[in-house]
Structures are given as structure tokens and as C-alpha cells.
Amino acid sequence: MFLQQLINGLTVGAIYSLIALGYTMVYGILEFINFAHGEVYMLGAYLGIIALGLLTQWGAAGWALAPLLVILFAMVWAAAWGGTIERVAYRPLRAAPRLSPLISALGVSIVLQNFVMLTQGARDQVFRRELLFSSDFNACGLSLGACTVSYTQLLIIGTALALMAGLTLFVDRTRMGRAMRATAQDQRMARLCGVDVDTVIRTTFVIGSALGAAAGVMVALYYGVVNFYIGYVAGLKAFIAAVAGGIGSIPGAMLGGLLLGLAESFGAGYLSSQYKDVYAFVILIVVLLVRPQGILGNKRDKV
Amino acid sequence: MLSRAAPAAGPAALLSLRGLRCGYGQLEVLHGISLEVRRGEIVALLGANGAGKTTAIAAISGLLPATAGAISYGGRDITGLPPDRIVALGVVQVPEGRRIFPGLTVRENLEMGAYLTENRRARAAGIERAFAMFPRLAERRDQPGGTLSGGEQQMLAIARGLMSQPALMLLDEPSLGLAPIVVDAVFDLIREIRAGGITVVLVEQNAQRSLEIADRGYLLETGAMVLEGTGAALLAHQRVRASYLGA
Numbered sequence: 001m002f003l004q005q006l007i008n009g010l011t012v013g014a015i016y017s018l019i020a021l022g023y024t025m026v027y028g029i030l031e032f033i034n035f036a037h038g039e040v041y042m043l044g045a046y047l048g049i050i051a052l053g054l055l056t057q058w059g060a061a062g063w064a065l066a067p068l069l070v071i072l073f074a075m076v077w078a079a080a081w082g083g084t085i086e087r088v089a090y091r092p093l094r095a096a097p098r099l100s101p102l103i104s105a106l107g108v109s110i111v112l113q114n115f116v117m118l119t120q121g122a123r124d125q126v127f128r129r130e131l132l133f134s135s136d137f138n139a140c141g142l143s144l145g146a147c148t149v150s151y152t153q154l155l156i157i158g159t160a161l162a163l164m165a166g167l168t169l170f171v172d173r174t175r176m177g178r179a180m181r182a183t184a185q186d187q188r189m190a191r192l193c194g195v196d197v198d199t200v201i202r203t204t205f206v207i208g209s210a211l212g213a214a215a216g217v218m219v220a221l222y223y224g225v226v227n228f229y230i231g232y233v234a235g236l237k238a239f240i241a242a243v244a245g246g247i248g249s250i251p252g253a254m255l256g257g258l259l260l261g262l263a264e265s266f267g268a269g270y271l272s273s274q275y276k277d278v279y280a281f282v283i284l285i286v287v288l289l290v291r292p293q294g295i296l297g298n299k300r301d302k303v
Numbered sequence: 304m305l306s307r308a309a310p311a312a313g314p315a316a317l318l319s320l321r322g323l324r325c326g327y328g329q330l331e332v333l334h335g336i337s338l339e340v341r342r343g344e345i346v347a348l349l350g351a352n353g354a355g356k357t358t359a360i361a362a363i364s365g366l367l368p369a370t371a372g373a374i375s376y377g378g379r380d381i382t383g384l385p386p387d388r389i390v391a392l393g394v395v396q397v398p399e400g401r402r403i404f405p406g407l408t409v410r411e412n413l414e415m416g417a418y419l420t421e422n423r424r425a426r427a428a429g430i431e432r433a434f435a436m437f438p439r440l441a442e443r444r445d446q447p448g449g450t451l452s453g454g455e456q457q458m459l460a461i462a463r464g465l466m467s468q469p470a471l472m473l474l475d476e477p478s479l480g481l482a483p484i485v486v487d488a489v490f491d492l493i494r495e496i497r498a499g500g501i502t503v504v505l506v507e508q509n510a511q512r513s514l515e516i517a518d519r520g521y522l523l524e525t526g527a528m529v530l531e532g533t534g535a536a537l538l539a540h541q542r543v544r545a546s547y548l549g550a
Binding site for chain 2: 175178179181182185186188189190191192193194195196
């Protein structure tokens with residue numbers, strides 16, 4: 001039971017972590033909470049369904065690399081959405097009072113929800129994972145004594161870890177990653193070094209949206225069903241994960257997401273599953289009481 | 304070694320401001336200032352707090368739009384260009400307060416100075432040159448910039464500025480808040496930078512020291528240029544002596 005909850009928690013937590021990264025990266029650079037980010041995650045789930053549909057039509061859904069293609073399609077397409085949202089809804093407000101982009105983000109959120117509802121329907125959409133994997137894959141997994149780690153869970157945890165490792169390498173080692181950290185620490189000085197801050201901001205939105213979309217595909221794969229309003233609760237929880245981990249900190253978002261997933265899983269398993277959504281807020285309150293800047297938060301060292 | 308090929312020859316002035324006006328929102332800080340910097344000079348820009356010195360170099364670096372007037376560099380109009388284009392043209396600013404990226408290592412701070420150098424190997428070679436010039440920074444290469452002392456941070460800020468191999472360096476208050484012995488080192492370094500072929504604009508509170516090493520100087524008061532002359536002439540000038548040299 002314990003091990004099973006641990007695995008379940010890690011799976012959900014990895015997904016929260018991926019979404020939380022989008023919040024924390026944007027905040028690190030702009031000190032702005034992108035409240036539309038949950039909707040990009042929701043878009044990602046739908047894009048996964050669309051990609052699966054396309055592959056099925058071309059008779060390629062059973063191909064070994066099909067899951068990778070589905071996730072890549074969703075990530076690339078959502079990245080384009082993220083870049084466009086930044087350009088249209090946020091950049092014109094860069095010099096405006098701080099409240100304006102927040103309101104704009106709420107607007108984007110409403111637009112995206114309704115766009116998906118109108119184009120994809122208000123009813124649940126099914127992600128037909130049986131098209132992607134054999135029934136063996138869906139039903140089975142590794143047995144570890146009394147608990148089972150399904151292949152789907154392994155796939156989700158593995159992919160999420162790979163994406164997070166890739167992001168860490170990008171931010172730590174590349175020229176653009178360095179520019180992102182520099183911009184987060186001192187935007188004016190970054191500009192004096194020749195950094196085009198607009199490009200850095202766009203890149204941040206693009207990467208955050210791609211990670212959010214990957215999380216969306218994973219959720220579709222995990223639960224098999226999505227609808228147009230999943231972005232709200234998931235976005236809220238991932239935001240909590242980012243704040244608890246220390247908003248602005250990339251490792252903090254990863255840690256916060258995992259922590260949240262574990263708390264939900266153990267809470268549901270040992271206390272009550274009816275209060276599942278409450279645990280996130282309990283964690284947030286406890287963390288903020290003990291350490292207001294978040295677990296790995298630091299006023300100075302953002303991103 | 305320090306300088307890139309100077310921009311295409313034109314008039315003798317490398318940098319000139321003509322009737323530059325700018326400010327923040329409704330507040331105009333510079334009321335039409337003019338200034339000229341010739342290739343290879345050290346030009347001191349003096350003035351009290353709030354006179355507009357920092358605003359002037361922010362405008363040159365493209366951080367602040369000019370509301371009137373023009374800035375030209377190497378014979379071309381650079382008014383309104385974004386900061387990254389101005390850095391690319393060879394004008395680098397070492398800002399007041401050093402502005403070291405606190406969470407980036409010394410090495411990464413230097414990497415940022417060469418941000419526009421796309422070639423990785425060229426950046427690495429530049430960093431080795433900087434470490435040879437500043438052995439102290441080499442010792443601390445993997446330390447976060449925020450952990451350096453004030454003097455070390457100033458050295459790092461200047462080294463970072465040199466990484467892009469500029470033709471013109473704008474130095475804003477490089478000696479502010481440093482111990483006297485470090486101040487000496489900074490002024491020696493500025494001479495060395497000029498000897499390496501880089502033109503220098505020096506904004507300083509320390510009028511005495513900066514006029515000693517400057518070829519020419521300007522005195523800015525409440526957003527207007529009130530005096531201009533050689534370093535020696537300004538040092539001897541009654542108005543400068545009374546207001547800035549405490550004589």
C-alpha cells in the first residue's frame with residue numbers, strides 16, 4: 001500500500017512539476033503569474049488527442065515511436081501557442097501597471113477554455129490509449145511485491161524526468177539558458193550585455209508551454225479522459241506547487257510538484273480521497289507559515 | 304589586444320551627443336546636452352548627484368529613449384537603437400554599482416559579457432585573457448559573483464565589459480565605495496584600458512582623480528552642460544575647484 005501510493009504520487013507529482021515549471025520560469029523573469037498557463041496544459045491534452053487521431057488515420061498509431069510523436073506534436077504546437085499568447089496578450093502590457101497583465105491572463109484563460117469548448121465540444125473527450133499501446137502494456141506493469149508499477153506510470157515518470165533533466169541542462173549550460181538566468185537576476189544589466197530581453201521572454205513562454213503540454217498529454221494518457229476545464233484545477237495546484245517550492249526557482253518547482261503529488265496520493269490513501277483537493281492547500285499553508293519564500297526560494301537567486 | 308577595429312573613419316569624433324534631451328515620463332532630466340568624444344580619449348563627465356550623468360550614459364547605451372537630439376557613434380546615427388545593437392557596435396557600459404549577476408559564477412558573468420560572441424571557442428579564449436589580466440578572478444572562477452568583495456566585483460564588472468572587445472567603454476562611478484588602495488588600482492586599470500586602444504567615457508564623483516587621467520572633461524549641472532575643457536584646465540577652473548574639489 002505504501003509503495004503503491006508512493007508510485008501513484010510520483011506519477012501525479014511529476015505531472016504537477018512539469019506544469020509548475022511554466023509558472024516559475026515566467027515569474028522568475030517577469031515577476032508575473034501567468035494564470036493562463038493551466039489552459040495551455042489543457043490545450044496540450046487536446047493536442048495529444050488530435051495527434052493520436054492523425055496517427056491513427058495514417059495507420060501509424062501502433063508504431064513504436066508513436067507515443068513520442070504524440071507528445072512532440074503537442075509540445076511544439078503548444079509552444080507556438082505560448083509564444084503567441086505572450087506576443088498578443090502580455091508584451092503590449094510590459095510597461096503597464098502590474099495588475100494589467102494579470103487581468104489579461106485571466107482573459108486569455110477564458111478565451112482558451114471557450115475556444116476548446118466550441119471547437120472540441122463540451123463533453124469529455126477520450127484519449128484512446130489502446131490505439132497507442134497493446135492491451136498488455138495498458139493493463140500490466142512491473143510487480144514489486146504487493147504493488148504494481150504500470151508501464152504507463154513508468155513512461156510518465158521517465159519522460160517527465162527526462163524533460164526536467166533536459167531543462168536543467170539547458171538552463172545551466174547553454175548560452176540562452178545563461179541569458180535567462182542573467183535576465184531573471186538583473187534585467188537591465190542583461191540588456192547591457194547585449195541580451196535581447198524580448199527573445200528571452202518569448203523563449204521562456206515557449207519552453208514553459210511545451211512542458212505544460214507534455215504534462216497535458218501525460219494526464220490524457222494516465223486518466224484516458226479530458227475536458228475543456230481540466231486546466232483550472234491542475235493549473236491552480238501546479239501554481240501552489242511552484243509557490244511552495246519557491247516561486248522563481250526551477251528545482252523548487254520540480255520539488256514542489258512531487259511533494260504535492262505525494263501528499264495527494266498519501267492523503268487519499270490513508271486519510272480520505274474525498275478531500276484530495278484540500279491537501280494541496282494544506283501543504284501551501286504549512287510551507288508558507290514555516291518558510292514564506294518557499295522551500296528552495298531565495299529572494300536573490302531566481303531561475 | 305583589448306580593442307576591436309574602430310568603426311569606419313568619419314569625423315574625428317567617435318561619439319557625439321547633439322542637443323540630447325531625455326528623461327523619465329514627464330520628468331525631463333537632460334535639457335539638450337552636447338558632448339564629443341574623440342577616438343582614444345579619456346573623457347570625464349562630472350557633476351553632482353542628480354545632474355544627469357547616469358541618465359546620459361543610459362541614453363547612449365539605448366536604455367532610455369531620447370525625446371530630442373541625436374547620438375552618433377563612428378559617424379552613424381545610433382539614436383533609438385536597442386541596447387543589444389549598441390553593444391554589437393562596440394559600445395559597452397560598466398554601470399554604477401557594478402551590477403554583477405549575483406547567482407552566476409565569475410566565469411558565467413564573463414560569459415555574459417561576451418554574450419554576442421556566438422563562437423564558443425572565441426568566448427573561452429576571451430575568458431582566458433580576462434583571467435590572465437585579473438588573476439584574482441581566475442582564483443574565484445567558480446564562485447558566485449555575489450560572494451566577491453566590492454573591489455573584486457568592480458574588477459569583474461570591468462573584465463565583463465572588456466569581454467565584448469569594445470571600442471568605447473562607458474564607466475559609471477567605478478571607484479564608488481571602494482577602499483583607497485582599490486581606487487588606485489581602478490584608475491590604473493582605466494589608463495591601461497585606454498593604452499589598449501579603447502576610448503573611455505568616465506563618469507565620476509571623484510573629480511580630482513578622474514580629471515588627472517582625463518584628456519578632457521565636461522561638467523554637467525541639473526541637466527545642462529556648463530563647462531568643457533581639458534582635464535588640466537578643469538582642474539584649475541574656479542567653478543570646478545569650488546564645487547567638486549573642495550578648494
